[in-house]
Amino acid sequence: MNSFLFVSLPHIETLYPAAAFGALQPVVKKSNLQMHLQDVNVTLKHTVSADVFDEITNWSMFAKHDLSPEAEQCLLQAFQDNIDFTKSGWIGISVFSFAVARATVRFLKWMQTQTHNFKIVLGGNGCMSVLAEYGETEFGQWCLDQKICDYVVFGEGEKALENLLQGNSDYPGINNTNFQQIKNLDDLDLPDYSNINWQQYTDPRIMITGSRGCVRNCTFCDIALSWPKFTYRSAEKMVDEIKRMVNDHGMTRFEFTDSLINGSVKNFNRFNEQLIEAKQKDSSLEPVTYIGQFICRSAQTMPPETYELMHHAGCNQITVGIESFSERVRYHMKKKFSDADVDYHFEQCARWRIPNVILMIVGYPTETLADHMANIRALQKYKTYSDMGIIFMVRWGFTMTLFEGTPIAALKDELGLIEINQGHSDSVFNWVSTKNPTLDLRERIRRRLQLHELGVDLGYAMPNSKKELMRMLEVSKEYKGQTLIKAVAI
Amino acid sequence: MKHSVEIVHPQLSSYKIYVDGQLQQENDCVSSITLELDESPVPYSIWFTPWKIQPMIRIDGFLVDYGVAEIDLFDHMFKIKLDSDFYARYNSNELKFRGASLDLTDEYIYDSLIGVGNRHSEVVTKIKTVLNIE
Numbered sequence: 001m002n003s004f005l006f007v008s009l010p011h012i013e014t015l016y017p018a019a020a021f022g023a024l025q026p027v028v029k030k031s032n033l034q035m036h037l038q039d040v041n042v043t044l045k046h047t048v049s050a051d052v053f054d055e056i057t058n059w060s061m062f063a064k065h066d067l068s069p070e071a072e073q074c075l076l077q078a079f080q081d082n083i084d085f086t087k088s089g090w091i092g093i094s095v096f097s098f099a100v101a102r103a104t105v106r107f108l109k110w111m112q113t114q115t116h117n118f119k120i121v122l123g124g125n126g127c128m129s130v131l132a133e134y135g136e137t138e139f140g141q142w143c144l145d146q147k148i149c150d151y152v153v154f155g156e157g158e159k160a161l162e163n164l165l166q167g168n169s170d171y172p173g174i175n176n177t178n179f180q181q182i183k184n185l186d187d188l189d190l191p192d193y194s195n196i197n198w199q200q201y202t203d204p205r206i207m208i209t210g211s212r213g214c215v216r217n218c219t220f221c222d223i224a225l226s227w228p229k230f231t232y233r234s235a236e237k238m239v240d241e242i243k244r245m246v247n248d249h250g251m252t253r254f255e256f257t258d259s260l261i262n263g264s265v266k267n268f269n270r271f272n273e274q275l276i277e278a279k280q281k282d283s284s285l286e287p288v289t290y291i292g293q294f295i296c297r298s299a300q301t302m303p304p305e306t307y308e309l310m311h312h313a314g315c316n317q318i319t320v321g322i323e324s325f326s327e328r329v330r331y332h333m334k335k336k337f338s339d340a341d342v343d344y345h346f347e348q349c350a351r352w353r354i355p356n357v358i359l360m361i362v363g364y365p366t367e368t369l370a371d372h373m374a375n376i377r378a379l380q381k382y383k384t385y386s387d388m389g390i391i392f393m394v395r396w397g398f399t400m401t402l403f404e405g406t407p408i409a410a411l412k413d414e415l416g417l418i419e420i421n422q423g424h425s426d427s428v429f430n431w432v433s434t435k436n437p438t439l440d441l442r443e444r445i446r447r448r449l450q451l452h453e454l455g456v457d458l459g460y461a462m463p464n465s466k467k468e469l470m471r472m473l474e475v476s477k478e479y480k481g482q483t484l485i486k487a488v489a490i
Numbered sequence: 491m492k493h494s495v496e497i498v499h500p501q502l503s504s505y506k507i508y509v510d511g512q513l514q515q516e517n518d519c520v521s522s523i524t525l526e527l528d529e530s531p532v533p534y535s536i537w538f539t540p541w542k543i544q545p546m547i548r549i550d551g552f553l554v555d556y557g558v559a560e561i562d563l564f565d566h567m568f569k570i571k572l573d574s575d576f577y578a579r580y581n582s583n584e585l586k587f588r589g590a591s592l593d594l595t596d597e598y599i600y601d602s603l604i605g606v607g608n609r610h611s612e613v614v615t616k617i618k619t620v621l622n623i624e
Contacts, residue, residue: 388552388580445623463605464602465601470613
């Protein structure tokens with residue numbers, strides 16, 4: 001009883017290790033357990049074909065109903081390769097999001113067929129996901145009800161897991177959703193990434209947490225389920241962590257796990273100032289760079305000095321949810337920034353050479369043809385920013401998909417949203433709005449293709465296009481036509 | 491067409507602009523100067539004082555990378571070509587550097603990490619056929 005196997009299952013990123021491993025290792029060590037990272041994703045990445053890997057990804061993302069026998073076999077083999085049954089203790093599964101749910105269930109059922117001496121605990125945001133496939137209740141609760149795991153930690157893991165491993169299973173959030181959000185992130189131990197085989201990752205970097213939660217409440221985002229309040233760490237603690245990681249691992253590339261790194265502009269500025277100062281004092285910190293998610297703000301709330309500090313501190317990429325170039329659509333999404341703010345943001349990023357990965361949603365329920373044309377015009381308007389690498393990538397995604405648990409689910413009546421069951425209702429691609437009935441699945445995909453083709457013509461970087469298009473092809477096959485839409489809409 | 495060229499360094503105190511060995515302009519400045527330069531097939535040589543500084547250079551508001559912009563930096567000056575292909579060349583170099591450590595002959599890697607210029611016409615056509623999109 002001395003091991004804690006931290007298991008990462010599909011589908012999460014395979015370029016670098018999960019942040020949760022580093023965050024939880026100090027907690028696990030306090031209970032005198034040896035923590036091991038068992039990354040099933042990486043095993044699959046290195047052992048199966050790209051087609052099989054994509055198939056498992058699509059299945060995990062609820063865009064494909066079933067796994068082929070070959071993919072199923074590969075998945076089971078990856079489980080086998082990662083679990084050492086001579087060990088005993090705990091298995092902790094990181095259910096990072098809803099996209100890990102299916103593989104988690106497959107893993108837990110496989111574990112039931114094995115003889116083992118592990119207690120199994122699930123944790124992560126995906127435990128709070130309400131999924132039709134799993135009883136329309138929180139996924140973690142469904143797993144408990146099915147008796148396929150021993151414990152589920154809802155909400156943040158650090159305090160709850162510490163209590164669980166020390167025998168207190170009554171701590172809030174263990175096997176119930178009454179978790180208490182950690183109020184002071186500075187109280188947490190610094191992450192510990194020791195005992196990781198960095199060689200198995202193709203783009204290694206250290207994940208760092210500066211904040212949890214968000215200052216916005218966008219209609220399509222479920223982050224508030226896990227972190228109802230926005231909390232952030234002190235700038236000093238973040239810089240201390242960077243110094244420690246550079247010293248311990250020689251790693252100088254950092255990625256923030258935050259939903260947004262500029263939730264508190266004041267603290268973000270202070271962090272950048274402190275990092276610049278630390279670099280000036282210690283040359284080993286000079287190569288430090290960081291990337292993270294970011295919100296577009298007005299010049300009033302985020303002055304040019306912030307961008308200048310980011311540049312000097314080593315920010316070399318941000319991911320920004322622009323979502324739509326139509327101000328009207330963004331207003332409904334509650335994004336809270338104007339077209340002028342977008343212009344200002346790109347100008348400042350150009351001025352300080354800060355590349356942007358921009359995230360877009362095509363076919364938001366209120367999106368009209370005029371709004372779509374705003375996207376078309378923006379691609380032409382911002383072409384130079386793409387040429388110069390400031391719009392580093394555009395991610396158009398799969399068109400607007402409805403997820404339970406996001407605020408938009410509460411707006412179904414207001415928007416007249418009708419889901420058209422296509423067999424995998426946990427990611428509803430096929431829906432129509434009675435308030436905007438011409439925007440059916442076919443029209444959303446038409447707009448998505450138009451943006452893809454124009455983006456190609458204008459030279460925009462749009463990675464993963466083939467994968468996204470292939471998934472749209474699968475979804476397209478389930479389109480039943482306007483007749484059904486009209487019938488349902490009536 | 492003109493390009494705005496902003497040169498910034500805390501110690502920058504003067505500059506001279508040469509084209510084809512001919513002095514075009516010179517002046518003192520404090521920390522920065524913004525020049526309006528005509529598009530030209532002949533590179534500009536922009537001298538600066540003090541020597542041995544590495545100023546930040548912005549072209550039309552874009553802070554450029556020396557390598558990507560093909561700027562040759564010397565102790566006393568830098569050379570830059572601001573011809574009609576400047577943006578296209580910057581873009582081409584930027585993509586080249588982006589993929590420098592990748593095997594770009596692998597379609598999967600190219601699509602996953604670069605994703606420029608690939609229409610994926612076969613898949614697009616299939617989708618259009620299935621959905622009867624013209």
